[in-house]
Amino acid sequence: MGALHGWVTTVDHKRLGVMYILAGLLFFVIAGLEATAMRIQLAVPNNDVLSPQVFNRLFTMHGTTMVFLVGMPIIIGMANYLIPLMIGARDLAFPRLNAFGFWMFFFGALLLYFSVLGGDGLYGAGSMPDVGWFAYAPLTGRAFSRGNSTDYWIVGLLVGGVGSLTTAANLITTIFTMRCPGMTLGRMPLFVWLLLVVFFQMLLALPPLSAAQIMLLFDRFLGAHFFNTQGGGDAVLWQHFFWIFGHPEVYILILPGFACASEIIPVFSRKPIFGYAVMVAATIAIGFISLGVWAHHMFTVGMSTGANAFFVFSTMLIAVPTGIKIFNWLGTMWGGRIRFATPMLFCIGFLFQFLCAGLTGVMLAAAPFDWQLSDSYFVVAHFHFVLIGGLLFTIFAAIYYWFPKVTGRMLSERVGRWHFWLFAFGFNLTFLPQHVAGVLGMPRRIYTYDADRGLELWNALSTAGVPFQIAGVLLLVLNMAWALRNGAPAGDDPWDAWTLEWATTSPPPAYNFETIPTVRSRRPLWDLKHPDDPDWKHE
Amino acid sequence: MLWTAAPLPIPSIFDPLSRPADEIYLLSLLVLGVCAAIFVVVGGLLAYSVVRFRQRPGDEDREPPQVYGSNQIELAWTVIPLLIVFVLFLVTTRTLIALENAAPPADALEVRVIGHQWWWEFRYPEQGIVTANELHVPAGRATFLTLESADVVHSFWVPQLNGKTDVIPNRVNRMWIEPREPGLYLGQCAEFCGTQHAKMFLRVIAHPEAEFVAWAASQTGVAVDDPAVRPGRDVFQSFACVNCHRIGGTVAAGVFGPDLTHLMSRDTIAAGAAANTPAMLRAWIENPDAIKPGALMPAMQLAPRDLDHLVAYLATLK
Numbered sequence: 001m002g003a004l005h006g007w008v009t010t011v012d013h014k015r016l017g018v019m020y021i022l023a024g025l026l027f028f029v030i031a032g033l034e035a036t037a038m039r040i041q042l043a044v045p046n047n048d049v050l051s052p053q054v055f056n057r058l059f060t061m062h063g064t065t066m067v068f069l070v071g072m073p074i075i076i077g078m079a080n081y082l083i084p085l086m087i088g089a090r091d092l093a094f095p096r097l098n099a100f101g102f103w104m105f106f107f108g109a110l111l112l113y114f115s116v117l118g119g120d121g122l123y124g125a126g127s128m129p130d131v132g133w134f135a136y137a138p139l140t141g142r143a144f145s146r147g148n149s150t151d152y153w154i155v156g157l158l159v160g161g162v163g164s165l166t167t168a169a170n171l172i173t174t175i176f177t178m179r180c181p182g183m184t185l186g187r188m189p190l191f192v193w194l195l196l197v198v199f200f201q202m203l204l205a206l207p208p209l210s211a212a213q214i215m216l217l218f219d220r221f222l223g224a225h226f227f228n229t230q231g232g233g234d235a236v237l238w239q240h241f242f243w244i245f246g247h248p249e250v251y252i253l254i255l256p257g258f259a260c261a262s263e264i265i266p267v268f269s270r271k272p273i274f275g276y277a278v279m280v281a282a283t284i285a286i287g288f289i290s291l292g293v294w295a296h297h298m299f300t301v302g303m304s305t306g307a308n309a310f311f312v313f314s315t316m317l318i319a320v321p322t323g324i325k326i327f328n329w330l331g332t333m334w335g336g337r338i339r340f341a342t343p344m345l346f347c348i349g350f351l352f353q354f355l356c357a358g359l360t361g362v363m364l365a366a367a368p369f370d371w372q373l374s375d376s377y378f379v380v381a382h383f384h385f386v387l388i389g390g391l392l393f394t395i396f397a398a399i400y401y402w403f404p405k406v407t408g409r410m411l412s413e414r415v416g417r418w419h420f421w422l423f424a425f426g427f428n429l430t431f432l433p434q435h436v437a438g439v440l441g442m443p444r445r446i447y448t449y450d451a452d453r454g455l456e457l458w459n460a461l462s463t464a465g466v467p468f469q470i471a472g473v474l475l476l477v478l479n480m481a482w483a484l485r486n487g488a489p490a491g492d493d494p495w496d497a498w499t500l501e502w503a504t505t506s507p508p509p510a511y512n513f514e515t516i517p518t519v520r521s522r523r524p525l526w527d528l529k530h531p532d533d534p535d536w537k538h539e
Numbered sequence: 540m541l542w543t544a545a546p547l548p549i550p551s552i553f554d555p556l557s558r559p560a561d562e563i564y565l566l567s568l569l570v571l572g573v574c575a576a577i578f579v580v581v582g583g584l585l586a587y588s589v590v591r592f593r594q595r596p597g598d599e600d601r602e603p604p605q606v607y608g609s610n611q612i613e614l615a616w617t618v619i620p621l622l623i624v625f626v627l628f629l630v631t632t633r634t635l636i637a638l639e640n641a642a643p644p645a646d647a648l649e650v651r652v653i654g655h656q657w658w659w660e661f662r663y664p665e666q667g668i669v670t671a672n673e674l675h676v677p678a679g680r681a682t683f684l685t686l687e688s689a690d691v692v693h694s695f696w697v698p699q700l701n702g703k704t705d706v707i708p709n710r711v712n713r714m715w716i717e718p719r720e721p722g723l724y725l726g727q728c729a730e731f732c733g734t735q736h737a738k739m740f741l742r743v744i745a746h747p748e749a750e751f752v753a754w755a756a757s758q759t760g761v762a763v764d765d766p767a768v769r770p771g772r773d774v775f776q777s778f779a780c781v782n783c784h785r786i787g788g789t790v791a792a793g794v795f796g797p798d799l800t801h802l803m804s805r806d807t808i809a810a811g812a813a814a815n816t817p818a819m820l821r822a823w824i825e826n827p828d829a830i831k832p833g834a835l836m837p838a839m840q841l842a843p844r845d846l847d848h849l850v851a852y853l854a855t856l857k
Contacts, residue, residue, distance in 0.1 A: 051832055051833075052734050052735060052736075052737060052832055052833055053734060053832070053833060056731075056733075056734065056736075132731045136691075136692055136730070136731070137692075138690075138691055138692075138708060139691045139692070139731070139732065139733060143690075144656075144690065144691055144733060229708035229709045230708075232709070233709075234709065235691075235692055235707050235708055235709065235710070236707060236710065269592070269603075270602050270603050271603055271604075271605060271606060272605055272606075272607055274606065274607070274608050274609075275607075275608035275609070275612075275613050276607070276608065277608070278608065278613045300694060300702070300703050300704055300705045300729075300730075301705045301707060301712075302704060302705065302707070302710065302712040302713075305635055305636055305639045305640060308635055308639070309628075309631075309632045309635060312628060312631050312632065312635070313628050316624045316627055316628055316631075317624060319620065319624060320617065320620045320621055320624060323616070323620045324613070324616060324617055324620075326581065327581075327616040328608075328613075330581070330584050330585060330588055331606075331608070331609075331612065333588040333589070333592055334588055334592065335592060335603055335604060335606060336592050336603050337592065337593075337594045337598060337601070337602070337603045338588075338589065338592050338593050338594055339594050340593065340594075348585070348589060351585055352582065352585060355578065355581055355582060355585070356578070359574040359577060359578055360574075362570065362573075362574055362627070363567070363570050363571065363574060365631075366566060366567070366570045366627065366631040367631060367635050368562070368563045368566050368567075368631065368634045368635055368638055368702060369563060369566055369567045369570055369631075369702075370702070371563065371701070371702020371703055371704070372552040372560075372563055372567070372698060372702040372703070373552075374702075374703060374729070375694060375696075375703065375729040375730055376729065439551060439552050439553060440549055440550065440551050440552075441549070441550035441551065441552065441696075441698045441725070441726070441727075443696065443727060443728070443729040443736075444731075445731040445736060445737075446727075446736060446737035447737045448737055448738075449737070452546060452547060453547065453549060453550075453725075454549040454551070530602075533605075535605075538605070538607055539607070
């Protein structure tokens with residue numbers, strides 16, 4: 001009881017970080033089960049395991065959950081835990097605000113899932129939202145979405161959004177004001193730099209979503225008609241609002257993946273990151289350009305040729321800094337001495353899959369090609385390659401890499417390798433065939449499809465990949481449970497790494513560092529270990 | 540689709556049979572080629588690095604040379620992608636302008652497409668034709684579509700004829716198709732539009748010119764009024780059917796559901812969810828949910844005899 005009280009009332013950034021990550025993993029399991037149910041329904045044509053009503057709720061909740069209740073909290077959790085340690089601080093700038101942010105997120109999440117009981121949707125009592133995760137107007141209007149399921153979607157995300165905003169402001173303040181002596185901006189670990197850009201993106205991108213959601217509430221309850229087309233409202237206006245949030249959101253999700261890769265790849269290649277300054281510049285470029293690409297989600301709505309051409313250009317342009325990052329990671333590995341520990345395996349999987357995701361992204365950026373691919377299974381495959389093949393793989397890498405720091409115990413490498421290979425195989429088996437299904441004319445969000453349309457094989461393969469992914473995740477969970485008690489003691493610095501979090505004990509004390517460290521370079525622990533050839537001579 | 544003898548075509552975007560789809564296909568081949576080349580180069584470098592620079596037994600204690608970066612290399616891998624992007628942008632924009640700003644030729648057919656939850660209405664203003672779910676067009680010349688929605692956002696997608704264009708309430712979108720050969724082209728709604736988004740199928744039937752003219756002639760005028768099926772007509776007119784459906788020449792003038800004046804000229808009912816046979820018609824009227832769960836047509840709860848009469852009447856509406 002006392003322990004539980006300690007966790008609920010904590011304002012410690014490390015505990016809150018762990019709570020964010022555990023909550024994210026819990027919702028990851030829920031969203032995974034939702035996806036599994038959908039893949040069972042789609043395994044064979046004309047299947048009727050799920051009704052269309054249930055299927056529509058499942059893909060709405062799967063998407064909403066993965067973005068807002070899995071991706072966001074895990075990212076914020078990692079930032080919470082690691083940033084103070086990496087910059088040599090004792091906590092965030094505003095620890096109580098940090099706790100407030102977590103509980104806002106958590107209550108928002110509960111509110112969204114309370115719709116299962118209280119939604120009173122279109123089909124009778126208790127309905128999860130069923131309008132899709134981007135909730136296009138006017139399907140969300142009172143005329144087409146009766147009951148309250150859509151209201152749970154709106155209010156749950158509004159509440160959670162407040163938490164994300166306060167935490168973003170909190171971490172920006174922390175990064176700007178609480179770095180240890182000697183840690184100039186130019187010496188911050190890339191992880192901190194990338195997350196700094198992410199938190200600025202959150203500050204800029206979330207308010208448009210919140211504003212649009214409030215306008216939608218006005219439509220639904222106060223008779224306004226921002227998006228209510230039957231009252232003269234504008235369906236496309238919602239799309240602009242949503243994607244002005246929604247596309248930066250994609251980078252909010254993937255940049256932390258880049259951040260993890262930018263820490264892990266150097267350590268396991270035994271070389272500093274190649275082109276640190278260029279990596280920072282590329283990140284900032286992505287941050288800016290990502291605010292101007294949103295309407296590539298809307299090439300099919302009938303915008304003017306000029307507008308379409310602009311978004312073709314901005315979207316293709318963002319591939320350049322993204323490509324620079326991939327090249328710099330390869331440059332880091334080049335000439336190194338690569339150790340294939342589990343974190344590095346996941347990073348290599350990430351590099352390969354994110355390369356695929358980036359290239360399908362370029363295809364989608366060519367607007368006329370997008371007219372064919374948009375809203376088909378090709379797009380489903382593309383963004384799962386970004387968010388699972390990209391983000392989730394780096395999150396797994398990060399779990400294997402930093403678990404020893406958080407718990408003081410090593411995860412099993414043997415089980416980790418099984419996890420990697422099972423998950424990588426299952427992931428590719430599920431999502432590679434979906435590219436083909438899309439090319440053959442399969443739209444997304446259909447609960448069933450006809451036989452003899454060339455879709456059976458690709459959907460069967462896609463479903464066949466699911467058990468492998470489940471087995472992989474199960475191994476991770478078992479590995480963590482086992483390692484908590486039985487894992488080999490980690491020591492302070494099990495990977496022979498270079499950033500400040502490895503300078504303190506595992507797990508770190510509540511105050512992080514006995515004495516606040518002073519740094520002279522980007523790799524303070526390298527300097528300690530190689531006094532004859534410290535980094536600061538080269539930077 | 541069990542009811543058709545011949546296998547239906549697979550609507551692959553890489554099997555285009557119409558002018559806009561052809562041009563998109565050419566662009567997509569170019570983009571695919573460039574992406575494939577990048578994939579081979581970068582993927583190759585990744586594979587090479589992983590194999591060549593792996594840790595080997597014996598060098599665990601040796602740190603490799605610490606390289607911090609190189610401005611020349613950074614410049615190279617910034618400028619080369621920029622050039623590739625610039626070329627791709629120009630090529631894309633050329634196709635974009637060609638397809639978006641094409642003016643209808645003088646002989647183009649004009650059709651209004653109206654998306655409904657969960658079916659398609661087609662209106663031919665010049666011919667005075669109203670039909671549903673199966674769009675008949677001439678092969679070899681352009682058909683220009685005006686896209687409107689009666690309720691939520693839909694998207695018109697027949698992959699072999701053109702990419703998709705959204706169908707948005709309070710907006711009017713334009714797109715065009717130009718099937719080269721007569722034949723059947725399949726598509727379906729591509730923007731999630733509610734419960735039965737999955738069964739909002741589209742068929743485009745391209746005819747040789749003479750056949751199209753004959754089809755158009757068959758679609759004009761009021762409905763067949765066969766005295767033998769008068770009881771069925773009376774059932775239709777005395778129940779709620781008339782609130783949603785129109786049958787030319789009767790009191791039925793509803794606009795919420797498909798126009799049934801020439802119902803039997805269509806191959807499918809319920810937006811392609813079932814074959815248009817008397818047996819399926821009967822099943823559909825009796826319980827639409829069994830064929831298309833969530834469909835907005837209510838179960839009509841007719842007495843079996845009324846149902847027989849009604850189906851017999853509908854079966855005469857050529």
